[in-house]
Amino acid sequence: MRDDPRLPTAPGFWRSPLRGPWFTSVLGLVLLAGLTVLFVTGLLSYAAYNPDLAPVNDKTPDKGILGFYLFAWPTDPHWLYRLNQGVHVTLGVTLIPVLLAKLWSVVPKLFALPPARSLAHALERISLLLLVGGALFEFVTGVLNVQLDYVFPGSFYPLHFYGAWVFFAAFAAHAVLKTPAAVRNLRALRDEHGPRDEHGPRDERAPRTERDPGPGADPLVSPRPDAPTVSRRGALGFVGGGSLLLFATTAGQTTDGPLRRTALLAPHGGPDPGTGPNGFQINKTARYAGIRPSETGPDVWRLVVTGRTGTVRLTRDDLLRLPPHSASLPIACVEGWSTSDQRWRGVRLRDLAALVGHEGDPPDVFVESLQLRGAFRRAALRADQVADPRSLLALYVNGEELSPDHGHPARIIVPAAPGVLNTKWVARLTFGDL
Numbered sequence: 001m002r003d004d005p006r007l008p009t010a011p012g013f014w015r016s017p018l019r020g021p022w023f024t025s026v027l028g029l030v031l032l033a034g035l036t037v038l039f040v041t042g043l044l045s046y047a048a049y050n051p052d053l054a055p056v057n058d059k060t061p062d063k064g065i066l067g068f069y070l071f072a073w074p075t076d077p078h079w080l081y082r083l084n085q086g087v088h089v090t091l092g093v094t095l096i097p098v099l100l101a102k103l104w105s106v107v108p109k110l111f112a113l114p115p116a117r118s119l120a121h122a123l124e125r126i127s128l129l130l131l132v133g134g135a136l137f138e139f140v141t142g143v144l145n146v147q148l149d150y151v152f153p154g155s156f157y158p159l160h161f162y163g164a165w166v167f168f169a170a171f172a173a174h175a176v177l178k179t180p181a182a183v184r185n186l187r188a189l190r191d192e193h194g195p196r197d198e199h200g201p202r203d204e205r206a207p208r209t210e211r212d213p214g215p216g217a218d219p220l221v222s223p224r225p226d227a228p229t230v231s232r233r234g235a236l237g238f239v240g241g242g243s244l245l246l247f248a249t250t251a252g253q254t255t256d257g258p259l260r261r262t263a264l265l266a267p268h269g270g271p272d273p274g275t276g277p278n279g280f281q282i283n284k285t286a287r288y289a290g291i292r293p294s295e296t297g298p299d300v301w302r303l304v305v306t307g308r309t310g311t312v313r314l315t316r317d318d319l320l321r322l323p324p325h326s327a328s329l330p331i332a333c334v335e336g337w338s339t340s341d342q343r344w345r346g347v348r349l350r351d352l353a354a355l356v357g358h359e360g361d362p363p364d365v366f367v368e369s370l371q372l373r374g375a376f377r378r379a380a381l382r383a384d385q386v387a388d389p390r391s392l393l394a395l396y397v398n399g400e401e402l403s404p405d406h407g408h409p410a411r412i413i414v415p416a417a418p419g420v421l422n423t424k425w426v427a428r429l430t431f432g433d434l
Helices: 021-047 080-094 096-111 119-146 156-192 232-248 257-262 316-321 349-355 383-387
Strands: 303-307 310-314 325-329 342-348 365-369 378-381 392-397 411-413 426-431
Touching: 021 080, 021 096, 021 156, 021 232, 080 096, 080 119, 080 232, 096 119, 096 232, 119 156, 303 349, 310 316, 316 392, 342 349, 349 383, 349 392, 349 426
Parallel strands: 303 426
Antiparallel strands: 303 310, 325 342, 342 392, 365 378, 365 426, 392 411
Protein backbone atom coordinates (compact mmCIF):
# COMPACT_ATOMS: atom_id res chain seq x y z
CA MET A 1 0.00 0.00 0.00
CA ARG A 2 2.88 2.35 0.82
CA ASP A 3 4.19 2.08 -2.77
CA ASP A 4 0.80 2.32 -4.50
CA PRO A 5 1.24 5.48 -6.65
CA ARG A 6 -2.47 6.26 -6.23
CA LEU A 7 -2.01 6.91 -2.50
CA PRO A 8 -0.37 10.00 -0.95
CA THR A 9 1.86 7.74 1.16
CA ALA A 10 3.72 6.72 -2.00
CA PRO A 11 6.65 8.94 -3.09
CA GLY A 12 5.47 8.65 -6.69
CA PHE A 13 2.13 10.23 -5.84
CA TRP A 14 3.78 13.66 -5.57
CA ARG A 15 5.08 14.49 -9.03
CA SER A 16 5.90 18.19 -9.10
CA PRO A 17 9.52 18.70 -10.23
CA LEU A 18 9.70 21.88 -8.14
CA ARG A 19 9.66 20.07 -4.82
CA GLY A 20 13.06 19.41 -3.43
CA PRO A 21 15.57 20.49 -0.81
CA TRP A 22 16.60 23.75 -2.49
CA PHE A 23 13.10 25.15 -3.04
CA THR A 24 12.05 24.21 0.49
CA SER A 25 15.27 25.59 1.97
CA VAL A 26 14.85 29.02 0.39
CA LEU A 27 11.30 29.31 1.68
CA GLY A 28 12.35 27.99 5.08
CA LEU A 29 15.10 30.57 5.53
CA VAL A 30 12.74 33.39 4.56
CA LEU A 31 10.26 32.14 7.15
CA LEU A 32 13.01 31.71 9.73
CA ALA A 33 13.70 35.44 9.60
CA GLY A 34 10.12 36.60 9.05
CA LEU A 35 8.44 34.45 11.68
CA THR A 36 11.05 35.37 14.28
CA VAL A 37 10.25 39.06 13.76
CA LEU A 38 6.53 38.22 13.78
CA PHE A 39 6.82 36.39 17.11
CA VAL A 40 8.89 39.12 18.79
CA THR A 41 6.57 41.93 17.66
CA GLY A 42 3.60 39.86 18.84
CA LEU A 43 5.10 39.51 22.30
CA LEU A 44 5.84 43.24 22.39
CA SER A 45 2.28 43.98 21.35
CA TYR A 46 1.02 41.91 24.25
CA ALA A 47 3.40 43.66 26.65
CA ALA A 48 2.05 47.04 25.51
CA TYR A 49 -1.27 46.22 27.16
CA ASN A 50 0.52 46.08 30.54
CA PRO A 51 -1.35 42.84 31.38
CA ASP A 52 0.44 42.46 34.73
CA LEU A 53 -0.86 45.85 35.88
CA ALA A 54 -4.51 45.00 36.51
CA PRO A 55 -6.94 42.14 35.78
CA VAL A 56 -8.90 44.31 33.35
CA ASN A 57 -5.84 44.59 31.11
CA ASP A 58 -4.99 40.88 31.31
CA LYS A 59 -6.82 38.80 28.72
CA THR A 60 -4.66 35.71 29.44
CA PRO A 61 -4.86 35.33 33.24
CA ASP A 62 -3.53 31.77 33.22
CA LYS A 63 -0.38 32.50 31.24
CA GLY A 64 1.93 31.53 34.12
CA ILE A 65 5.60 31.46 33.13
CA LEU A 66 4.73 32.57 29.59
CA GLY A 67 4.58 36.10 30.96
CA PHE A 68 8.19 35.98 32.18
CA TYR A 69 9.30 38.71 29.78
CA LEU A 70 6.64 41.33 30.57
CA PHE A 71 7.89 44.80 31.38
CA ALA A 72 6.48 48.27 31.96
CA TRP A 73 5.63 49.55 28.50
CA PRO A 74 7.31 52.93 27.83
CA THR A 75 5.75 56.13 26.52
CA ASP A 76 8.72 57.02 24.28
CA PRO A 77 8.97 57.15 21.39
CA HIS A 78 5.33 58.11 21.03
CA TRP A 79 5.03 56.12 17.76
CA LEU A 80 6.43 52.91 19.26
CA TYR A 81 3.20 50.90 19.28
CA ARG A 82 2.23 52.22 15.87
CA LEU A 83 5.50 50.92 14.40
CA ASN A 84 5.45 47.61 16.27
CA GLN A 85 1.89 46.68 15.38
CA GLY A 86 2.19 47.93 11.83
CA VAL A 87 5.20 45.65 11.31
CA HIS A 88 3.46 42.73 13.02
CA VAL A 89 0.27 42.81 10.97
CA THR A 90 1.78 43.85 7.64
CA LEU A 91 4.55 41.26 7.86
CA GLY A 92 2.06 38.58 8.88
CA VAL A 93 -0.12 39.24 5.85
CA THR A 94 2.90 39.51 3.54
CA LEU A 95 4.24 36.11 4.63
CA ILE A 96 1.02 34.24 3.79
CA PRO A 97 2.12 33.21 0.25
CA VAL A 98 5.53 32.13 1.57
CA LEU A 99 3.91 30.05 4.29
CA LEU A 100 1.49 28.40 1.87
CA ALA A 101 4.29 27.65 -0.57
CA LYS A 102 6.39 26.17 2.22
CA LEU A 103 3.51 23.95 3.37
CA TRP A 104 2.93 22.84 -0.23
CA SER A 105 6.62 22.03 -0.62
CA VAL A 106 6.74 19.71 2.41
CA VAL A 107 3.31 18.09 2.16
CA PRO A 108 4.78 14.68 1.09
CA LYS A 109 6.49 14.47 4.47
CA LEU A 110 3.15 14.65 6.23
CA PHE A 111 2.11 11.38 4.59
CA ALA A 112 5.45 9.58 4.67
CA LEU A 113 5.58 6.07 6.16
CA PRO A 114 6.72 4.74 8.54
CA PRO A 115 5.74 7.57 10.92
CA ALA A 116 9.10 7.42 12.69
CA ARG A 117 12.35 5.75 11.66
CA SER A 118 14.36 6.98 14.65
CA LEU A 119 14.08 9.26 17.66
CA ALA A 120 15.41 12.21 15.67
CA HIS A 121 12.97 11.48 12.87
CA ALA A 122 10.08 11.21 15.35
CA LEU A 123 11.00 14.59 16.87
CA GLU A 124 11.13 16.09 13.40
CA ARG A 125 7.69 14.69 12.50
CA ILE A 126 6.13 15.95 15.75
CA SER A 127 7.66 19.39 15.32
CA LEU A 128 6.42 19.45 11.71
CA LEU A 129 2.84 18.59 12.69
CA LEU A 130 2.80 21.20 15.47
CA LEU A 131 4.43 23.69 13.14
CA VAL A 132 1.89 23.21 10.36
CA GLY A 133 -1.10 23.21 12.72
CA GLY A 134 0.18 26.15 14.74
CA ALA A 135 1.04 28.21 11.67
CA LEU A 136 -2.38 27.70 10.11
CA PHE A 137 -4.13 28.50 13.39
CA GLU A 138 -2.12 31.66 14.05
CA PHE A 139 -2.39 33.04 10.54
CA VAL A 140 -6.10 32.25 10.20
CA THR A 141 -7.07 33.74 13.57
CA GLY A 142 -4.83 36.74 12.97
CA VAL A 143 -6.34 37.50 9.56
CA LEU A 144 -9.88 37.07 10.89
CA ASN A 145 -9.16 39.48 13.72
CA VAL A 146 -7.59 42.03 11.38
CA GLN A 147 -10.59 41.85 9.08
CA LEU A 148 -13.03 42.33 11.99
CA ASP A 149 -14.68 39.01 11.18
CA TYR A 150 -13.47 36.88 14.05
CA VAL A 151 -15.53 33.68 14.20
CA PHE A 152 -13.57 31.32 16.46
CA PRO A 153 -15.14 30.42 19.81
CA GLY A 154 -13.57 32.18 22.79
CA SER A 155 -11.53 35.35 23.01
CA PHE A 156 -8.98 36.15 20.34
CA TYR A 157 -6.39 37.26 22.90
CA PRO A 158 -5.75 33.99 24.78
CA LEU A 159 -6.19 31.80 21.72
CA HIS A 160 -3.70 33.79 19.68
CA PHE A 161 -1.29 34.17 22.62
CA TYR A 162 -1.15 30.50 23.59
CA GLY A 163 -1.22 29.42 19.97
CA ALA A 164 1.79 31.63 19.29
CA TRP A 165 3.82 29.92 22.01
CA VAL A 166 2.92 26.43 20.78
CA PHE A 167 3.70 27.42 17.22
CA PHE A 168 7.00 29.11 18.01
CA ALA A 169 8.19 26.24 20.21
CA ALA A 170 7.63 23.87 17.28
CA PHE A 171 9.15 26.41 14.91
CA ALA A 172 12.29 26.76 17.04
CA ALA A 173 12.70 22.98 17.36
CA HIS A 174 12.20 22.52 13.63
CA ALA A 175 14.66 25.32 12.85
CA VAL A 176 17.33 23.73 15.03
CA LEU A 177 16.82 20.41 13.26
CA LYS A 178 16.58 21.70 9.70
CA THR A 179 18.56 24.96 9.38
CA PRO A 180 21.95 23.22 8.89
CA ALA A 181 20.48 21.15 6.05
CA ALA A 182 18.89 24.24 4.52
CA VAL A 183 22.22 26.06 4.50
CA ARG A 184 23.92 23.02 2.93
CA ASN A 185 21.28 22.91 0.20
CA LEU A 186 21.82 26.56 -0.67
CA ARG A 187 25.59 26.05 -0.77
CA ALA A 188 25.04 23.11 -3.11
CA LEU A 189 23.07 25.43 -5.38
CA ARG A 190 25.90 27.95 -5.36
CA ASP A 191 28.35 25.25 -6.38
CA GLU A 192 25.96 24.07 -9.08
CA HIS A 193 26.09 27.44 -10.83
CA GLY A 194 29.83 27.20 -11.39
CA PRO A 195 31.43 26.59 -14.80
CA ARG A 196 29.76 24.24 -17.24
CA ASP A 197 30.99 20.66 -17.14
CA GLU A 198 31.77 18.20 -19.91
CA HIS A 199 28.13 17.23 -20.24
CA GLY A 200 27.12 20.70 -21.42
CA PRO A 201 24.89 23.39 -19.90
CA ARG A 202 23.15 22.70 -16.66
CA ASP A 203 19.37 22.47 -16.44
CA GLU A 204 18.25 25.68 -14.71
CA ARG A 205 14.86 24.28 -13.82
CA ALA A 206 16.08 22.18 -10.90
CA PRO A 207 19.29 21.62 -8.94
CA ARG A 208 21.28 18.44 -9.59
CA THR A 209 19.99 16.75 -6.45
CA GLU A 210 16.46 17.22 -7.72
CA ARG A 211 17.19 16.10 -11.31
CA ASP A 212 18.96 12.92 -10.31
CA PRO A 213 17.75 11.87 -6.86
CA GLY A 214 19.69 8.63 -6.61
CA PRO A 215 19.62 6.26 -3.63
CA GLY A 216 18.69 7.82 -0.31
CA ALA A 217 17.67 11.13 -1.90
CA ASP A 218 15.58 13.72 -0.12
CA PRO A 219 11.99 12.37 0.22
CA LEU A 220 10.65 15.62 -1.23
CA VAL A 221 12.16 14.78 -4.61
CA SER A 222 9.73 12.85 -6.79
CA PRO A 223 11.12 9.60 -8.25
CA ARG A 224 8.98 10.13 -11.35
CA PRO A 225 8.46 13.89 -11.75
CA ASP A 226 6.18 15.45 -14.32
CA ALA A 227 7.66 17.63 -17.02
CA PRO A 228 8.41 21.09 -15.59
CA THR A 229 6.12 23.93 -16.62
CA VAL A 230 7.93 26.64 -14.65
CA SER A 231 11.45 27.04 -13.35
CA ARG A 232 12.17 27.18 -9.67
CA ARG A 233 13.03 30.86 -10.08
CA GLY A 234 9.67 31.38 -11.71
CA ALA A 235 7.95 29.64 -8.81
CA LEU A 236 9.78 31.78 -6.28
CA GLY A 237 8.94 34.83 -8.35
CA PHE A 238 5.27 33.87 -8.23
CA VAL A 239 5.42 33.49 -4.44
CA GLY A 240 7.33 36.76 -4.10
CA GLY A 241 4.85 38.53 -6.36
CA GLY A 242 1.97 37.33 -4.19
CA SER A 243 3.73 38.62 -1.09
CA LEU A 244 4.46 41.94 -2.77
CA LEU A 245 0.80 42.29 -3.77
CA LEU A 246 -0.37 41.62 -0.21
CA PHE A 247 2.21 44.06 1.12
CA ALA A 248 1.04 46.77 -1.28
CA THR A 249 -2.60 46.26 -0.32
CA THR A 250 -1.94 46.21 3.43
CA ALA A 251 1.01 48.44 4.37
CA GLY A 252 -0.82 51.67 3.58
CA GLN A 253 -2.94 51.32 6.72
CA THR A 254 0.10 52.31 8.81
CA THR A 255 1.29 55.22 6.67
CA ASP A 256 0.08 58.64 5.68
CA GLY A 257 -0.76 60.13 2.30
CA PRO A 258 -1.67 58.35 -0.96
CA LEU A 259 -0.56 54.90 0.22
CA ARG A 260 -3.63 54.71 2.45
CA ARG A 261 -5.70 54.30 -0.72
CA THR A 262 -3.83 51.13 -1.63
CA ALA A 263 -4.69 49.38 1.66
CA LEU A 264 -7.56 47.46 0.12
CA LEU A 265 -7.18 44.47 2.44
CA ALA A 266 -6.93 46.57 5.58
CA PRO A 267 -10.19 46.97 7.51
CA HIS A 268 -9.63 50.69 7.98
CA GLY A 269 -7.59 51.32 4.86
CA GLY A 270 -8.38 53.64 2.00
CA PRO A 271 -9.46 57.25 2.43
CA ASP A 272 -10.00 58.55 5.93
CA PRO A 273 -13.67 58.33 6.96
CA GLY A 274 -15.41 61.68 6.73
CA THR A 275 -13.80 65.08 6.45
CA GLY A 276 -12.73 67.82 8.79
CA PRO A 277 -10.82 67.69 12.09
CA ASN A 278 -12.56 64.48 13.21
CA GLY A 279 -12.14 62.79 9.83
CA PHE A 280 -9.70 60.04 10.82
CA GLN A 281 -9.99 56.35 11.60
CA ILE A 282 -12.14 54.89 14.34
CA ASN A 283 -12.55 51.36 15.60
CA LYS A 284 -16.03 51.39 17.14
CA THR A 285 -18.71 54.01 16.77
CA ALA A 286 -20.74 55.57 19.57
CA ARG A 287 -23.77 53.69 18.31
CA TYR A 288 -21.94 50.35 18.42
CA ALA A 289 -20.72 51.07 21.95
CA GLY A 290 -24.25 51.91 23.12
CA ILE A 291 -23.53 55.57 23.86
CA ARG A 292 -26.70 57.60 23.99
CA PRO A 293 -26.71 61.39 23.48
CA SER A 294 -28.78 61.74 26.64
CA GLU A 295 -25.76 60.47 28.64
CA THR A 296 -23.19 62.86 27.20
CA GLY A 297 -25.01 66.21 27.25
CA PRO A 298 -23.58 69.09 29.31
CA ASP A 299 -26.41 68.93 31.85
CA VAL A 300 -25.96 65.21 32.48
CA TRP A 301 -22.36 64.09 31.97
CA ARG A 302 -19.98 64.32 34.91
CA LEU A 303 -16.42 63.05 35.24
CA VAL A 304 -15.93 61.33 38.60
CA VAL A 305 -12.32 61.52 39.82
CA THR A 306 -11.31 59.56 42.93
CA GLY A 307 -7.99 59.51 44.75
CA ARG A 308 -6.16 59.93 48.05
CA THR A 309 -8.20 62.88 49.31
CA GLY A 310 -11.62 61.76 48.13
CA THR A 311 -13.83 62.23 45.09
CA VAL A 312 -14.62 65.21 42.88
CA ARG A 313 -17.24 65.48 40.17
CA LEU A 314 -16.38 67.69 37.21
CA THR A 315 -18.55 69.05 34.44
CA ARG A 316 -17.10 69.71 31.02
CA ASP A 317 -17.02 73.43 31.89
CA ASP A 318 -15.03 72.58 35.03
CA LEU A 319 -12.51 70.74 32.89
CA LEU A 320 -12.27 73.67 30.49
CA ARG A 321 -11.30 75.93 33.39
CA LEU A 322 -8.30 73.75 34.22
CA PRO A 323 -4.94 74.53 32.53
CA PRO A 324 -5.17 73.28 28.91
CA HIS A 325 -2.41 71.25 27.28
CA SER A 326 -1.84 69.86 23.81
CA ALA A 327 -0.08 66.82 22.36
CA SER A 328 0.39 65.43 18.85
CA LEU A 329 -0.18 61.70 19.06
CA PRO A 330 -1.44 58.91 16.77
CA ILE A 331 -4.05 56.25 17.38
CA ALA A 332 -2.69 52.75 16.73
CA CYS A 333 -4.82 49.61 16.86
CA VAL A 334 -3.99 45.95 17.45
CA GLU A 335 -5.49 45.28 14.01
CA GLY A 336 -2.51 47.05 12.46
CA TRP A 337 -4.11 50.29 11.30
CA SER A 338 -3.05 53.62 12.67
CA THR A 339 -3.57 57.33 12.15
CA SER A 340 -1.04 60.04 11.66
CA ASP A 341 -0.36 62.33 14.60
CA GLN A 342 -3.52 64.20 15.57
CA ARG A 343 -3.42 67.42 17.61
CA TRP A 344 -5.22 66.74 20.90
CA ARG A 345 -6.09 69.33 23.56
CA GLY A 346 -7.40 68.75 27.05
CA VAL A 347 -6.36 68.28 30.68
CA ARG A 348 -3.23 66.39 31.67
CA LEU A 349 -3.90 63.17 33.57
CA ARG A 350 -1.31 64.13 36.17
CA ASP A 351 -3.19 67.40 36.81
CA LEU A 352 -6.39 65.44 37.44
CA ALA A 353 -4.43 63.19 39.82
CA ALA A 354 -3.26 66.29 41.68
CA LEU A 355 -6.89 67.35 42.22
CA VAL A 356 -7.40 64.29 44.44
CA GLY A 357 -4.18 64.43 46.42
CA HIS A 358 -1.55 62.92 44.12
CA GLU A 359 0.75 65.88 43.48
CA GLY A 360 4.24 65.38 42.10
CA ASP A 361 4.25 61.60 41.73
CA PRO A 362 0.94 60.41 40.25
CA PRO A 363 0.00 56.72 40.65
CA ASP A 364 -1.65 54.22 38.32
CA VAL A 365 -5.18 55.04 37.22
CA PHE A 366 -8.25 52.91 36.57
CA VAL A 367 -10.38 54.29 33.71
CA GLU A 368 -14.07 53.52 33.21
CA SER A 369 -16.16 54.32 30.15
CA LEU A 370 -19.84 54.89 29.48
CA GLN A 371 -19.51 52.11 26.89
CA LEU A 372 -22.04 49.34 27.50
CA ARG A 373 -20.53 46.48 25.49
CA GLY A 374 -17.31 45.38 23.88
CA ALA A 375 -13.79 44.79 25.20
CA PHE A 376 -11.84 47.29 27.29
CA ARG A 377 -14.80 49.22 28.67
CA ARG A 378 -12.45 49.55 31.62
CA ALA A 379 -8.66 49.80 31.46
CA ALA A 380 -5.70 50.61 33.66
CA LEU A 381 -2.75 52.90 32.90
CA ARG A 382 0.64 52.78 34.58
CA ALA A 383 2.04 55.58 36.69
CA ASP A 384 4.61 56.45 34.01
CA GLN A 385 1.79 56.86 31.51
CA VAL A 386 -0.16 59.09 33.88
CA ALA A 387 2.94 61.18 34.62
CA ASP A 388 3.83 61.80 30.97
CA PRO A 389 2.91 65.42 30.14
CA ARG A 390 1.48 64.28 26.80
CA SER A 391 -1.08 62.00 28.46
CA LEU A 392 -4.39 63.82 28.33
CA LEU A 393 -8.03 63.61 29.03
CA ALA A 394 -8.72 65.03 25.59
CA LEU A 395 -11.67 67.35 24.93
CA TYR A 396 -10.67 68.58 21.47
CA VAL A 397 -8.89 67.18 18.45
CA ASN A 398 -7.40 69.23 15.62
CA GLY A 399 -9.03 72.37 16.99
CA GLU A 400 -12.58 70.99 17.19
CA GLU A 401 -14.63 69.28 19.89
CA LEU A 402 -14.44 65.51 19.83
CA SER A 403 -17.15 63.93 17.72
CA PRO A 404 -19.35 61.26 19.36
CA ASP A 405 -17.46 58.52 17.50
CA HIS A 406 -14.13 59.86 18.75
CA GLY A 407 -15.21 59.85 22.38
CA HIS A 408 -17.16 63.03 23.13
CA PRO A 409 -17.32 64.44 25.75
CA ALA A 410 -13.85 63.23 26.84
CA ARG A 411 -11.36 60.50 25.99
CA ILE A 412 -7.94 59.29 27.06
CA ILE A 413 -4.93 59.79 24.79
CA VAL A 414 -1.56 58.36 25.86
CA PRO A 415 1.70 58.17 23.87
CA ALA A 416 2.77 54.75 22.55
CA ALA A 417 -0.30 52.96 23.97
CA PRO A 418 -2.55 50.53 22.07
CA GLY A 419 -5.70 52.19 20.83
CA VAL A 420 -7.97 50.23 23.20
CA LEU A 421 -6.20 51.82 26.19
CA ASN A 422 -7.09 55.28 24.87
CA THR A 423 -10.54 54.92 26.40
CA LYS A 424 -13.40 56.89 24.85
CA TRP A 425 -16.50 58.32 26.56
CA VAL A 426 -14.70 58.45 29.92
CA ALA A 427 -16.95 58.51 32.99
CA ARG A 428 -14.64 57.80 35.94
CA LEU A 429 -10.95 57.98 36.87
CA THR A 430 -9.71 56.24 40.01
CA PHE A 431 -6.12 57.05 41.00
CA GLY A 432 -4.21 54.79 43.37
CA ASP A 433 -3.53 51.12 44.01
CA LEU A 434 -5.34 48.92 41.48
